[in-house]
Amino acid sequence: MALRVSHEWLPLSSEDPAEVATWGTLRLELDDPQVVLTEAEDLRAQTVCQDVAGALLPLADWLARKWLLLFRSPRICLASGSRAERYSWERSHCLRFVGDGTALPDLCFEPAGRDAIRLRWRSDGGEPERPLRFLLSSNSATLLRGKVEVPLAALVDGVLARLRLRAPGAPALVSLDDSWVRARSAAHADHQPARLAAFAGLDWSLLEETQRDTWRARGGKASLLFEQALAALPPNEPVHADSLASALTQAAGLAELGTSWDALRKRVGRAQSGLPWEVGWDCAHRLRRAMGKDHDEPFSPPSLEPVATSFDIETAVAVVDGREPVRFVADPSKDNRFKRARDVWPVLFGEHSAGTAWGSVFSRRSDADFSVARAFSAELLAPIAGIKRRIAGAADEDDIPWLAHELGGAPEGCVRHQLENHKLLVAP
Amino acid sequence: MTTGSPNALYEGSAIHKRYSFDDKNPDLRAGKFECPPDIGYGDAQRVLCEGINGSLHNGWRSARGSSWPEYVWGRSVFPTRAGEQREVTWEARLTNAGNGSYKAYPCTRDRHSDHMPSDVEEALWPSE
Secondary structure, three states, X not given: OOEEEEEEEOOOOOOOHHHHHOEEEEEEEEOOOOEEOOOEEEOOOOEEEOOEEEEOHHHHHHHXXXXXXXXXXXXXXXXXXXXXXXXXXXXXXXXXXXXXXXXXXXXXXXXXXXXXXXXXXXXOOOEOOEOEXXXXXXXXXXXXXXXHHHHHHHHHHHHHHHHHHHOOOOHHHHXXXXXXXXXXXXXXXXXXXXXXXXXXXXXHHHOOHHHHHHHHHHHOOOOHHHHHHHHHOOOOOOOOHHHHHHHHHHHOOOOOOOXXXXXXXXXXXXXXXXXXXXXXXXXXXXXXXXXXXXXXXXXXXXXXOOOEOOHHHHHHHHHOOOOOOOOEOXXXXXXXXXHHHHOHHHHHHOOOOOOXXXXXXXXXXXXXXXXHHHHHHHHHHOOHHHHHHHOEOEEOOOHHHHHHHHOOOXXXXXXXXXXXXXXXXXXX | OOOOOOOOEEOOOHHHOOOOEOOEOOOOXXXXXXXXXXXXXXXXXXXXXXXXXXXXXXXXXXXXXXOOOOEEXXXXXXXXXXXXXXXXXXXXXXXXXXXXXXEEEEOOOOOOOOOOXXXXXXXXXXXX
């Protein structure tokens, strides 16, 4: 099944050259089986028409501005969302928000996985000010993305070509051309920022300049992770925000721990109050128990090995109400096991609630939390019970490399801190 | 727009009308929202000029555009030809950025430009 988009230019008398240049008829239809989406009753003429007449520029403009949201963002409209959220989605996915006072069928483009688009249309009750009433009954059809994208792109290309030919000085041409190139060409300076904004559900054309600057700053660090997350989405199924966050988590390499993070959080319980390092040690013991790990062997959770390296993704996840933790490191070359383990702590024990956007950037946290997390990390990687079992009451500096080796290659700094904090380090 | 800015103008569009106005013939197109024929053009022009400028002042406008915003929305009461009052929610679209001319046509909660910010949408059609 494919979407067919056909148009024919018609003459119009108007003072607006862009409107004159792009006035025509439009037919939208599906083949196999054929469904004419633009079939309507002309209430004044009492006839049935297959095409709608109007300037095609507003539709082309809307398509160009929404392109990334329509075809490069997996967000769908959640019935449970707020009115503002639903409106934000609908005005970027439903033709009835093209504007310009033109009647178009109530047709929505709904992402249905990585490679599919669901076209969903609703019957038309008619409105007194609109002389057309569309005749379709409510229904939907799922098509391969390309079968929708290609004909709509051809329509935008056609409108652009027409404007260049008939209204080369029209400001609308500049605007449409810029939107279209930005949406389709990675060479456009704002392509990547606009993609990231679209991923977060935001329409670039509706952002204030200061907001755009923010996305430009983020988009400068375009992330492979972003592409990986999209590629990991199911090809033919709707993607909810939870799945999206999960895909990002997976793409970041945060493999499942054999249980969900929420379940694991429940199993470890809440951190107790106390001195920061004591809280950190206690949290490490809780995690070990929850994971069935020995109390005296080093434990480096495999889930924390790879990381996301771009703050773009963090923001995207946060805005797309991500509910799974993703770890971000600005400079991967400075990342290490200690930091990876340290960043587990806020995920499991930090103050948050279900549905809260995640992020584990420590600079946002208090010094006290930072101390707890460091102690937590040290106790995971170099458990004091394991150290005590290997030494005769105390250790000196010369023992540290050997202990680190014995503890599975634990960072020597961790071993030293553990010895110091437990008052087991003596001068040689 | 700030105090002291020139006023925006309303200039009717024939493709939304079934009646003659300003020496223009009607050219209502089937796919277009129709300006209510029971409201005379002079009254429409007066009320919409006032309404568009009021909405510009209130911020019921699109963000896009460096001088005049591309879209403005509002709800106004118009006198009808029969001497009654009629409330219409309208969307105005910029047609001449040089002098701030707008055309306007009725709009509904379900059908208007995507440029309408969510706070304007909520203000025009409050949640029940």
